Amino acid sequence: MVINQNVAKLKYSLIRLLNEESRKYENSIDLTIGEPDILTEKGIVEDACNYALTHKLGYPPTGGGPEIRKTIADYYNKKCGCSFVADNVIVNVGASEAISSCFRALLNVDDEVIVFVPFYAGYLPMIEMCYAKPVFVDISKTDFKVTPELLEKYITDKTKIVLFCNPCNPTGNVMDYEEINNIVNYLADKDIFVVADEIYSELSFGEFTSFASFDKIKDKLIIINGFSKSHSMTGWRIGYTILPLEYRKPFLNTTLFTLSSPMAVSIAAAQSALTKYSDRSHVRKIYKERAEFMAEGLSKLGFKVVKPKGAFYIFADYSNISDLNSFDFAMDVLKEVQVALVPGISFGLEKYFRISLVSEIDRLGIALERLKTYVENHKK
Template identity: 40%
Template sequence: MEHLINNRVKNIEISGIRKFFNMVAHVEDMISLTIGQPDFQTPEHVKEAGKQAIDLNFTTYTHNAGLIELRQAAADFYKKKYHIEYSAEHETIITVGASEAIDITFRTILDEGCEVILPGPVYPGYEPIIKLCGATPIYADIRNTDFRMTAELIESLITEKTRCIVLPYPSNPTGVSLTEPELQEIANLLIDKDIFVLADEIYSELVYEQQHVSIAQFLKEKTIVINGLSKSHSMTGWRIGMLFAPEYLTKHILKVHQYNVTCATSISQMAALEALTNGVDDALPMKDEYAIRRDYVFKRLQSMGLEVIKPEGAFYFFIKIPAINITSFDFCMDLVNEAKLAVVPGSAFSEFGEGYFRLSYAYSMDTLKEGLDRLEGYLLSIK
């Protein structure tokens, strides 16, 4: 009966990140620097709010868009942090993680045959959904612009079929984040064009030397902003995302969300309310620790002679593989077999990631030190 399965589903692949992680998970004595899972625990006061919600039997459906108190807290969060005002009632939707927010956005704005421009390399969660919508992903090769999406690159790829530009910054896998002038230039390009922007800002609270800037500051009427609590509050398993957009968009996105999941989990929403009120700055100590780890890893990688850009946000390095005739997948498998170290092949992040590998520093300093020692030993062995 498999021949009856939707061809679009059959033609997409499991995430290359997860595929590689699953392949090596069974290897004994493995150091894994693969997954973007914060090694901090969910803050205690947030966990207590979730426990209290269970004890109070808050186990019913909520408004499809989420508790109004939580939507207000989310809107207040964006106003305080990033200086953008959204209506809690009409322009804010609480989703089941940022992943669901991406899904319902694309399913709302994409038609058969239209195109979506996105940077390459990029997080692999966009392309499959674009294809499931019958649309076509168009990659901007950002390898020669220090992994920065530019107005010039976007302009060169715009056609009459272009429906959306994806701006995922700070970036997974590169750690790059766009500056205010760069975003202003992109906004100026798009201001008179009927093209949406999907701004995936899930790492917005993990930006180091500079302040995170959202393109919605300049292009609010065309932008769907996606964020969540997975990275900022180490709440990956709670599955709470936030979607902000003008009412003319959210009233349609909400329909897809309603028939998709009804609403985000009530218990998680109560924990999220605590996170966005009493825990509004919970990410700050985590960010400080990530910055220390980033600087340590950067120095180690430089000392190994590896070509790498210092991340401005998130918690990843995207590292060029030394000049040896090998694919990123084979390089990473050899690293597993010879050094018991797991990283992610760059090919998991589109064809434009080939020749690189991603290393996550969302791990303890002890784990990072051991992992980098193994990487250094491996590189010396293949010289």
């Protein structure tokens, strides 16, 4: 029977496909999924369990109760010099639900969303399921920088959202103050929402500038963030949206009629994470070391590596090494040297691959050795 037209044409995730292919090799090194290997602090898990054992776990308020929302608002205020209150915050089931519910709340049929290439693979289906259209802006030729001049070429009267992922999955790029300031000045007087996915904000190796620091766009800014990456809390499914008060009601209704409310125990875990484990410098240090190690190693092998400034990915151009398309390249690397990469096409960009830095340096070193073998066998 006929099902939803947008859902019917969704393709299986290439990241998951490579991940599953890699499991067919006993000895493979899987660098596909963006799932932290660093463990959640045990104290967070213990706090969550203590909460579970001593509370009746009824429906939490839709969008989270005042305590966790105030904690999140205060965290952003301290980090970015902004002035959010608890009602600016909605707690979601992971940043994934925060983004998908944001799109559902804002997008009408045929609305356009500016998406910078390369992009996080999940954005596209989320946009298309809203009957809206991604408008791709390739930033691989501008050193992964966004400028007002570039935006100007793509904005139309259908543009509803300009979507930023900063720090960026898949490139590991981090936007600097000046770049954001220029964009903010350009967008400030436009009837366009700025959606900033800042899920990797705690994993910026240098300074991090949030879109929330710019007052000029506070009437149109939607921030997406969560605990999966900063606190290795993927399995807890807890993220959040920060938004102007005037959009609170529609966003609350959207999450209410999507899934009622987030999990009570996960909210307790998030409360513990932000109040007792807010310093993430040790985590940043680990990912920075890995990123530098891998970037240097890959560069020596002849790959053109996007300089990693945050998150836990390496994005590299292999066109010096191979003429294969990115899917065939990833499959070939897996077959020959049992390293599972994600093809660039997953993120909208050919001739690149992504590596997730979620293994210890020793293991990344073995992956590098294997890639060296591959390069030696194939170098043009």
